[in-house]
Amino acid sequence: xxxxxxxxEVKEVDVDDTTPLLWxxxxxxxxTGTKFGCGIAQCGACTVHVDGVPVRSCVYPAAAVTAxxxxxxxxxxxxxxxxxxxxxxxxxxxxxxxxxQPGMIMAVAGLLNENPDASDEDIDQQITNICxxxxxxxxxxxxxxxxxxx
Amino acid sequence: MADGYTVSRRNFIIGTSAxxxxxxxxxxxxxxxxxxxxxxxxxxxxAPEVNAWVHIAPDDTITIRIARSxxxxxxxxxxxxxxxxxxxxxxxxxxxxxPTPGENLxxxxxxxxxxxxxxxxxxGSHQYVREGGAAARMMLIEAAAxxxxxxxxxxxxxxxxxxxxxxxxxxxxxxxxxxAALTPPTEIPLKDPADWTIAGQPLMRLDTxxxxxxxxxxxxxxxLPGMLTASIMQCxxxxxxxxxxxxxxxxxxxxxxxxxxxxxxxxxxxxxxWWQANEALKVLPVVWNKGEFADxxxxxxxxxxxxxxxxxxxxxxxxxxxxxAAIEGAEQIIEATYNYPFQNHATMEPMNATALWTEEKxxxxxxxxxxxxxxxxxxxxxxxxxxxxxVYKMLLGGGFGRRGGGDYVTQAVKIAKQMPGTPVKLxxxxxxxMQHGFYHPITQAKVRGGLDADGNLTGLHLRIAGQSILxxxxxxxxxxxxxxxxxxxxxxxxxxxxxxxxxxSYGIDNLLIDHAMRNPPVRPGFWRGVNVNQNAIYxxxxxxxLAYAAGRDPLEFRLALMEDYPKNAAVLQTAAEAGGWxxxxxxxxxxxxxxxxxxYVAACAEVTVxxxxxxxxxxxxxxxxxxxxxxPQQIEAQVExxxxxxxxxxxxxxxxxxxxEVQERNFDTYNSLRIAQMPEVETIVMASxxxxxxxxEPTIAVAAPAVLNAIHAATGKRIRQLPIKDQDLRAA
Numbered sequence: 001x002x003x004x005x006x007x008x009e010v011k012e013v014d015v016d017d018t019t020p021l022l023w024x025x026x027x028x029x030x031x032t033g034t035k036f037g038c039g040i041a042q043c044g045a046c047t048v049h050v051d052g053v054p055v056r057s058c059v060y061p062a063a064a065v066t067a068x069x070x071x072x073x074x075x076x077x078x079x080x081x082x083x084x085x086x087x088x089x090x091x092x093x094x095x096x097x098x099x100x101q102p103g104m105i106m107a108v109a110g111l112l113n114e115n116p117d118a119s120d121e122d123i124d125q126q127i128t129n130i131c132x133x134x135x136x137x138x139x140x141x142x143x144x145x146x147x148x149x150x
Numbered sequence: 151m152a153d154g155y156t157v158s159r160r161n162f163i164i165g166t167s168a169x170x171x172x173x174x175x176x177x178x179x180x181x182x183x184x185x186x187x188x189x190x191x192x193x194x195x196x197a198p199e200v201n202a203w204v205h206i207a208p209d210d211t212i213t214i215r216i217a218r219s220x221x222x223x224x225x226x227x228x229x230x231x232x233x234x235x236x237x238x239x240x241x242x243x244x245x246x247x248x249p250t251p252g253e254n255l256x257x258x259x260x261x262x263x264x265x266x267x268x269x270x271x272x273x274g275s276h277q278y279v280r281e282g283g284a285a286a287r288m289m290l291i292e293a294a295a296x297x298x299x300x301x302x303x304x305x306x307x308x309x310x311x312x313x314x315x316x317x318x319x320x321x322x323x324x325x326x327x328x329x330a331a332l333t334p335p336t337e338i339p340l341k342d343p344a345d346w347t348i349a350g351q352p353l354m355r356l357d358t359x360x361x362x363x364x365x366x367x368x369x370x371x372x373x374l375p376g377m378l379t380a381s382i383m384q385c386x387x388x389x390x391x392x393x394x395x396x397x398x399x400x401x402x403x404x405x406x407x408x409x410x411x412x413x414x415x416x417x418x419x420x421x422x423x424w425w426q427a428n429e430a431l432k433v434l435p436v437v438w439n440k441g442e443f444a445d446x447x448x449x450x451x452x453x454x455x456x457x458x459x460x461x462x463x464x465x466x467x468x469x470x471x472x473x474x475a476a477i478e479g480a481e482q483i484i485e486a487t488y489n490y491p492f493q494n495h496a497t498m499e500p501m502n503a504t505a506l507w508t509e510e511k512x513x514x515x516x517x518x519x520x521x522x523x524x525x526x527x528x529x530x531x532x533x534x535x536x537x538x539x540x541v542y543k544m545l546l547g548g549g550f551g552r553r554g555g556g557d558y559v560t561q562a563v564k565i566a567k568q569m570p571g572t573p574v575k576l577x578x579x580x581x582x583x584m585q586h587g588f589y590h591p592i593t594q595a596k597v598r599g600g601l602d603a604d605g606n607l608t609g610l611h612l613r614i615a616g617q618s619i620l621x622x623x624x625x626x627x628x629x630x631x632x633x634x635x636x637x638x639x640x641x642x643x644x645x646x647x648x649x650x651x652x653x654x655s656y657g658i659d660n661l662l663i664d665h666a667m668r669n670p671p672v673r674p675g676f677w678r679g680v681n682v683n684q685n686a687i688y689x690x691x692x693x694x695x696l697a698y699a700a701g702r703d704p705l706e707f708r709l710a711l712m713e714d715y716p717k718n719a720a721v722l723q724t725a726a727e728a729g730g731w732x733x734x735x736x737x738x739x740x741x742x743x744x745x746x747x748x749x750y751v752a753a754c755a756e757v758t759v760x761x762x763x764x765x766x767x768x769x770x771x772x773x774x775x776x777x778x779x780x781x782p783q784q785i786e787a788q789v790e791x792x793x794x795x796x797x798x799x800x801x802x803x804x805x806x807x808x809x810x811e812v813q814e815r816n817f818d819t820y821n822s823l824r825i826a827q828m829p830e831v832e833t834i835v836m837a838s839x840x841x842x843x844x845x846x847e848p849t850i851a852v853a854a855p856a857v858l859n860a861i862h863a864a865t866g867k868r869i870r871q872l873p874i875k876d877q878d879l880r881a882a
Contacts, residue, residue: 016404019425020425023425026424027379027422027423027424032364032367032370032373033363033365034364035547036370036424036577037498037499037500039579039580039816040580040818042816042817042818043498043817043822045498073364074363075363081359086363089362090358090362093354093355093358093783093787094358094362095222095355095361096224097220097497097546097549098357098360098361099498099547099548100498101362102362105362123825124825125826127824127825129824129825132495132497132498132548132550132795132798132822133222133498133548133791134790134791134792134794134795135787135790135791135794136790136825136828137794138790140825140828
């Protein structure tokens, strides 16, 4: 049994220590906004925040998160889709299939938490999520637009 | 009604039929039988029986029913725009919904073809969906006119409000029940696209908000009461079989419920959660009989393919004059050999399907590009009549051609059939996805061209050697053994109306394009762009080689051969001009042009290669003429997206074999373009009107050859082997 604080709520989950946070979120807590893409921290579809820092939850053991750490998923990024990154994503109509976008948005929100004035170089270094539909050109525009909304 | 509706009701007809209604057209449909009404659990089966595209509730909410699958390409929004345009609808009140394939079958296929591929989503159905919207508008107006006792001809409709001759007004929702009872019109005039106000506009997609909040449900996200989850392992060598496995070795692991032989080639572990199932599967003792291809490797495959380069026998796709004689008699002969490897689709959402099987019924929830094929696969695997099965289509987390077949549906049903009454969600690992794809076909090409003393092309022979998709997947579509599709974008214009979408962009007096089919024992598939990907490289890179050999400008050299191809020439010239062709700014520029999926497309790429050989693709300027543009901002998104997919293939995409097994297992060995490599993209939509070209695929094929030609311009080096990774790009 582990205690996790997810999107501001304390949750008790019955999983073994090796279970990645991704599957605790998806299968134990029903938070399916966080996606499975590769399982080896390559694609970033599973990105969530632990204390505001983006992590790839598919390789992040749930046991590594302590009860006082804040886990934030796409469902908890804002109550109503009003986070600046979400607003920018809607305004630029960025998602195509959309499957990678919760992870992409969490990665970008994490970047802007750390660096509200992220440059193109910062984006190149920090945003390494895969999008096979190919929204990457709009994602870059979205980061810059989100900066103006924070 | 099944339990699942509460969790994924967006994909079903919500139970509004008692108060809303459906307005139909096309063929008058027989009422659903009791049997099909059961199979088609969605409540619309009980709705007033007219139906088809437009469903209007009393509160004026308009639900447009879409048969084609949305996989990110925007077809849901585009098709809704076409219906809403003819309907004169209030766009702010439009939503969309999928009728199930079972419902389509029960209604004599009123929604037509469900297959979503070949960039046909809109261009293959625009006529009947627009007629659907127009017929609904006519019936709504007629209903209002009847109520007012006036002639329909004296009434108008705009933004879902109908106005009468004496100042009367009413809304679509108020008259929709009466309209449904009317006889559908037989003469249905359509608007001139020049008069469009909803279609043709750069509207935002209808499905964006849920995708940025995590609310959007995909097949992989489904949860049904009592559901278990499965992970599958298929024989790592195609042609091999499952010999045995030791279920007892994993049965005491946490959450494991059952170990299932799925079919002759695969085994699955079923558990409470996917992590539990997959962890158990990883340690499950399995013995495979690897079969006759256990020694297959990439070198053998390449050798087989290469044996076609100089073979005497080949299928002829395009011929004019006498290419061989013209080349032999030329002042200068140029020859080059190229290749195109296997590539995987690697959709972001791995393959999945959820099935619930009982002796009476089989239901499947899945992402699919072809709902009817998925339904047929479900019925066959369930061993139940098709009328006792249905498929609930989920939004696809990427398709790109991978989800046109039913392999994962068949597997899910075969697992669920062994656990009657329990819904089972099958989700593939990424490793299974990489190893069991329907790969982009492998080919090579030898191209020979002759130039006269003035640098004019005297003759050209393009020999394609390699794999045929149709031979593997649709042998019935071969013509006397020939795969005409292998010649996409290389076919003669004005010969075969069925292939007119994929004709060559040049007039060449002495021409031979032929295909020596060589089919290795690897499953090919339709991969975004399909055969245009390699054919555009072979033709456009060689055109560039010819132009340089002739000492001529590659743009001018091409245009000289395009006199009878004005639309092809127009996109090429536009892309070149906007892309800074001829600029002396230290960047290498390359061009490519083709006609594919009914659209004319061209690209101008700008690159630099530094002293260490690192390639930087700065910008690609794309021009596309799809004839009629239904949503220009979505076309831009598709062009940009197609470049990411195409450039990922160019830079990294290669599936290789050793000991019969695919060597690439995940994104660490099968990489995809990241934002740091993403060029700026400028998209010029130059819709010339009068025809309906595709959008999702055509531009993908010009990205790679434009970049390859730009690399040559920057470095003097010809890269003729794909992918680029691991090749030395430093200046020659």
